[in-house]
Amino acid sequence: MYGQIVRDGLVNVTGIEDLGLTSPVLQRTSDAFFKEISPFLLHFGMFVPTIIGQCTPEQQAKWLPLAMDLKIIGTYAQTELGHGTFIRGLETTATYDASTEQFILKTPKLSSYKWWAGGLGKTANHCIVLAQLYTKGVCHGPHPFIVQIRDTETHMPLPGIKVGEIGPKLGFNTADNGFLGFEDFRIPRENLMMKNAQVTKDGTYVKVARHGKLTYGTMVFVRVMLVSDMAYCLAKAVTIAVRYSAVRRQSQPKPDQPEPQVLDYLTQQHKLFICISTAHAMKLTSTWLWNTFTGVLADMRDGNTDTLPELHALSSCLKAISTSDTSALIEQCRFACGGHGYMYSSNLPALYSFATATRTYEGDYTVLLLQTARFLVKSWEQMDEGKPLTPTLAYLEQSRNGSQVSWDDSPEGIVRGFDAVAAGRIGACVKSIRKHINNGMDYEDAWQMTTVQLVGAAEAHCRAVICRVYRDETARLTAGCSPGVKAVLDQLSTLYLLYWALERTGDLLRFSSLSERDIENLQARYEALLLKIRPNAVGLVDAFDFRDEVLMSTLGSYDGRVYERLMEEALKTPLNREPVSDSFHKYIKPMMQGKL
Numbered sequence: 001m002y003g004q005i006v007r008d009g010l011v012n013v014t015g016i017e018d019l020g021l022t023s024p025v026l027q028r029t030s031d032a033f034f035k036e037i038s039p040f041l042l043h044f045g046m047f048v049p050t051i052i053g054q055c056t057p058e059q060q061a062k063w064l065p066l067a068m069d070l071k072i073i074g075t076y077a078q079t080e081l082g083h084g085t086f087i088r089g090l091e092t093t094a095t096y097d098a099s100t101e102q103f104i105l106k107t108p109k110l111s112s113y114k115w116w117a118g119g120l121g122k123t124a125n126h127c128i129v130l131a132q133l134y135t136k137g138v139c140h141g142p143h144p145f146i147v148q149i150r151d152t153e154t155h156m157p158l159p160g161i162k163v164g165e166i167g168p169k170l171g172f173n174t175a176d177n178g179f180l181g182f183e184d185f186r187i188p189r190e191n192l193m194m195k196n197a198q199v200t201k202d203g204t205y206v207k208v209a210r211h212g213k214l215t216y217g218t219m220v221f222v223r224v225m226l227v228s229d230m231a232y233c234l235a236k237a238v239t240i241a242v243r244y245s246a247v248r249r250q251s252q253p254k255p256d257q258p259e260p261q262v263l264d265y266l267t268q269q270h271k272l273f274i275c276i277s278t279a280h281a282m283k284l285t286s287t288w289l290w291n292t293f294t295g296v297l298a299d300m301r302d303g304n305t306d307t308l309p310e311l312h313a314l315s316s317c318l319k320a321i322s323t324s325d326t327s328a329l330i331e332q333c334r335f336a337c338g339g340h341g342y343m344y345s346s347n348l349p350a351l352y353s354f355a356t357a358t359r360t361y362e363g364d365y366t367v368l369l370l371q372t373a374r375f376l377v378k379s380w381e382q383m384d385e386g387k388p389l390t391p392t393l394a395y396l397e398q399s400r401n402g403s404q405v406s407w408d409d410s411p412e413g414i415v416r417g418f419d420a421v422a423a424g425r426i427g428a429c430v431k432s433i434r435k436h437i438n439n440g441m442d443y444e445d446a447w448q449m450t451t452v453q454l455v456g457a458a459e460a461h462c463r464a465v466i467c468r469v470y471r472d473e474t475a476r477l478t479a480g481c482s483p484g485v486k487a488v489l490d491q492l493s494t495l496y497l498l499y500w501a502l503e504r505t506g507d508l509l510r511f512s513s514l515s516e517r518d519i520e521n522l523q524a525r526y527e528a529l530l531l532k533i534r535p536n537a538v539g540l541v542d543a544f545d546f547r548d549e550v551l552m553s554t555l556g557s558y559d560g561r562v563y564e565r566l567m568e569e570a571l572k573t574p575l576n577r578e579p580v581s582d583s584f585h586k587y588i589k590p591m592m593q594g595k596l
């Protein structure tokens with residue numbers, strides 16, 4: 001299994017090397033080689049980006065050619081057995097020895113072992129290690145080091161290195177996630193990645209970057225990428241589910257009528273059409289986020305880090321919500337396919353196991369929403385002080401006078417409704433924190449007592465951002481489209497707004513003038529829209545344009561030969577090589593004969 005995966009991975013990455021890492025075609029078709037994950041994902045997904053983001057030009061000149069030419073294979077080892085979220089609590093140490101101009105890496109105890117890094121188990125021979133940097137007896141916090149862990153000729157672990165695979169997981173089982181421990185392992189001073197902080201030969205620590213969190217830049221990059229990855233992942237799942245739903249016929253709602261396509265059931269449309277809309281919403285939002293990200297990088301190159309906090313807040317909530325929505329909607333696609341959706345050959349289980357992992361790695365859902373909430377509360381307080389708001393929080397101004405937003409069920413009106421919900425929920429959090437403080441709590445405890453509401457406020461802010469970006473970008477992109485295409489894409493973006501308005505009626509009743517009659521109207525409009533979308537449903541998923549080799553699904557192949565493919569895959573199962581398993585003779589027959 002591992003050997004096959006590595007072979008496929010090499011075929012894939014040499015393609016990337018030929019056409020360039022940024023080639024979306026190869027980055028995307030890498031999953032034509034794997035149902036799960038390439039063991040080289042971390043090399044390209046984090047090892048290379050960290051060299052670019054955290055190394056000086058001189059260090060890049062040394063390490064980047066080696067990495068891009070695949071002369072070294074890397075990964076990113078930050079998480080430990082005992083710490084993942086709390087980076088400041090990481091236990092691996094790197095202590096500078098001026099007499100030899102080296103850092104000594106140590107794994108003080110079991111909980112300090114690096115744990116989880118993709119490709120670490122058996123594939124990588126180098127890795128980025130986040131370790132607490134000590135020099136002259138002072139700890140300067142977690143810093144990135146580039147560390148060779150295996151001999152590049154023999155692939156044997158170097159002396160002082162303990163490395164291995166962490167074992168089977170819910171998914172990602174082709175990524176050989178590994179563990180790593182150091183026993184007084186020495187690396188040259190130059191292996192500290194010194195773009196944001198340096199240690200001179202005599203051990204003097206020199207802070208270079210103005211912002212203390214630039215070390216975390218790779219995580220921001222990956223979070224931004226993951227939003228796009230989720231759109232892609234969900235688009236594959238809904239392509240499978242819609243095509244299967246067009247083939248599958250079941251039940252007899254009317255006597256003497258043939259069994260209908262299950263896609264004709266309104267409940268099936270309710271399960272699936274929001275998946276099509278969400279894939280579009282996340283793709284457009286990911287492009288908007290990428291443009292925001294590159295803009296902040298440009299500012300930072302000019303020494304301006306003022307826009308970094310908003311980017312961190314946006315990338316945190318969009319990564320959390322896109323991965324959470326995708327996990328839930330891929331499972332919904334699986335539910336929509338009945339028993340056959342549970343077959344591994346449908347590819348829905350593998351898509352789900354990938355998406356649900358993404359809700360955790362690169363920052364846990366709750367933790368990242370609380371990061372966003374921290375920014376939202378700070379922005380509210382700045383608004384109270386009369387300071388300007390950042391662009392994505394301009395809607396807070398409307399809440400300044402506390403008046404309730406009047407409900408308007410036009411698309412723009414619904415977007416404004418979500419702004420009002422976000423503003424209201426942030427304001428409620430600020431009120432809760434202040435109430436706890438007035439009752440004698442310190443700020444930290446008051447914050448903790450409000451965290452359930454803060455997570456909700458951050459989700460509401462993120463939903464408002466997605467709704468606005470999806471609507472605005474659809475309007476912009478369809479301006480030049482044919483009326484027919486524009487009509488269908490407008491239907492999808494309106495469906496997204498109606499779906500979430502119905503999901504959040506409680507909030508809209510609380511923070512706008514929405515009435516029960518308005519809710520009835522929303523429900524009627526939503527159901528009518530499902531019927532309008534139905535004739536285009538298969539065309540809409542065909543437009544995602546996935547080749548069968550990429551979908552790798554018995555249910556979702558373009559030719560619709562579902563039952564034939566299910567049987568073909570079944571017959572390939574090893575258990576079907578012989579008509580009678582030898583377990584019959586070893587165990588079942590003796591049991592039947594009372595001999596066990």
Ligand SMILES: CC/C=C\C/C=C\C/C=C\C/C=C\C/C=C\C/C=C\C=C\C(=O)SCCNC(=O)CCNC(=O)[C@H](O)C(C)(C)COP(=O)(O)OP(=O)(O)OC[C@H]1O[C@@H](n2cnc3c(N)ncnc32)[C@H](O)[C@@H]1OP(=O)(O)O
Pocket residue numbers: 012013016021026027030038040041042044045046076078079084085086087088118213214216217219220222225226229308309312360361362363364367371374
């Ligand atoms: C073959 C392959 C083919 C092609 C591939 C090519 C390309 C693919 C590219 C990408 C693919 C996508 C995915 C694949 C790659 C990887 C996936 C697989 C592996 C997964 C890897 C990992 O999981 S790596 C480990 C990730 N770990 C985390 O994310 C930890 C999360 N924890 C946190 O971030 C912490 O909560 C925290 C650090 C934010 C909080 O800790 P704390 O120190 O307590 O900080 P606070 O006190 O809360 O905040 C302090 C201030 O700092 C600000 N802050 C925090 N974080 C950031 C940041 N990241 N950026 C900027 N600012 C930050 C925070 O806002 C506070 O500021 P204040 O002003 O409010 O004080």
Ligand SMILES: Cc1cc2nc3c(=O)[nH]c(=O)nc-3n(C[C@H](O)[C@H](O)[C@H](O)COP(=O)(O)OP(=O)(O)OC[C@H]3O[C@@H](n4cnc5c(N)ncnc54)[C@H](O)[C@@H]3O)c2cc1C
Pocket residue numbers: 042076077078079082083084085086115116117118172177357360361362363364365366367370
């Ligand atoms: C498939 C996969 C691949 C991975 N690949 C890598 C990799 O290549 N490199 C790497 O370094 N890491 C990797 N990771 C590790 C990943 O980054 C961590 O699992 C993730 O950051 C979460 O940290 P944790 O596991 O310590 O969970 P914890 O932070 O311990 O979370 C456990 C629970 O505590 C809650 N919690 C934690 N802190 C707070 C808080 N402040 N407030 C409220 N609740 C809180 C969380 O919400 C969660 O419910 C991978 C993980 C997975 C699943």
